[in-house]
Amino acid sequence: MNVAVAQVGGRESAPQAAAHARLRGVTRVFGGKLPVHALGPLDLDLARGEFFSVVGPSGCGKSTLMDLIAGLNPPTEGSITFEDRAVAGEVPDGIGAVFQEDASFPWLTVRDNIAFGLRRSGVDAAETRRRVDYVIGFMGLKDFTNAYPAQLSGGMRQRVCIARTLVLQPRLILLDEPFGALDQQTRLLMGDELLRLWRETGATVMLITHALDEAAMLSDRVGVMSSRPGRFIETITTGWPRERDSNIVADTAFGAVTARLWSLLRGESLKAIGAKDAR
């Protein structure tokens, strides 16, 4: 494979002219008797059409970050914009999300699960049908359209959730450890699927993962977060070509990227598990 030499260790690349999503000075503090400072302050620019991954030690606020960008929760401080409009505790049009937990609706067939969001967004029946059929074909679910989620494997159910998101044609796709519950081989294959849909849809993707190899293999850039309160300690640009797949794991540059990620994360992970002599 002809891969450009990875620019390992580079600081955050120059901000793109038109950031698709932009975070400035964002923090999140969970209230209560003992307030928990979960996140930030942090800045982030997601370039339109890039594949950005976030890695960080457990409990560093990765999922909190995703909830903020999705508009599920408002930031305590700072501002978030998506397509130049402020995101303020409400999910903006054009954002899709897939979570680690199985979110397929067990009372609906695969087809109805996928069509669920469309039927409620006022798209007419013929267009719904066309888009659902396309996504079903694209995600390899043709043989399961009338099955119920309980009849499918975990990987297939996650495909249904991805399909349900894709059919709405989101311009920013947020993925919170979507393959976290799957075995390693399935993860690699799902990674290929993810790259394929990213290329075809042209959407911006932000993937949260704890798997360093997954982040290294899939991403244009990987943001490494510190232990709580999570901040970006470094952003690594991989330099992979847009046409890529899981075979990239055989590339020497892949090993360098993964190693760099681990050297950054090791100390933070030790802190997160409470080890005294971190680093």
Next chain:
Amino acid sequence: MSRKAAIVATRIAVIVAAILALELLCRAKIISPLTLIPPSEMASALWELITSGKIRDDIVQTFTTVALAFVLSVAAGFTLGVVIHALPRVRRALDPLLASYYSIPFFVFYPLLIALFGLNTVPLIVIGLVFATAAMVIATLNGLDRVPRVMTKTARILRLSPARAVLTVTLPAAAPYLFTGLKLALAYSFIGVIAGEFILSGGGLGFSIAYAYNNFDSETMYALMMFVLVIVTIVNGVLHVLEQRMLARRAGR
């Protein structure tokens, strides 16, 4: 025979054997005819009661009352459940009360209800309602507790309005638990109404059973008891089938 068919066959065999045993014990006078009449005589007495139209009014009264108590208790229980679920502080205050609810012998209040509402079907509806509502409240709370957070999150990501999210995501997700509430509410409505009729009322199946008992009319008493049993079994059977169908789909069977 498939395993499922074998299970059903065993179930039916047990019931038939019990009825046959009862029939034999009664016919052989091992059980005194003053105590219990053979099931076959119960059935023929029931047939006569139904065809003669003598118990038509009682049937209509009892089932109308049960239906009203059931519908009202489900509506009230569900609404209360949703409201209590949305108010965690209220819930913490009410939790022990709900948990000990069924230790209260409600029927001691029945005379009071008659004094309040008069000797008609209203006290019966109220006692059925009071008896059945808590079961529905508890089932609703339980169901709402078990809706996975990721589903409500998904509803928000799909930009559903709060009302739509409840109708199309929360309720279907909680449905198996709500169904348990329905079944319990139905059983409690039957118990409340028929027991109330039994204690004091001017009509209904419970009243007729008590009336026959007081007049040593074993035939009518047992016929009516059999009728109530059969109807309750059929209604529960229908609910059971519906529930199994729903659960089977969700379990991928």
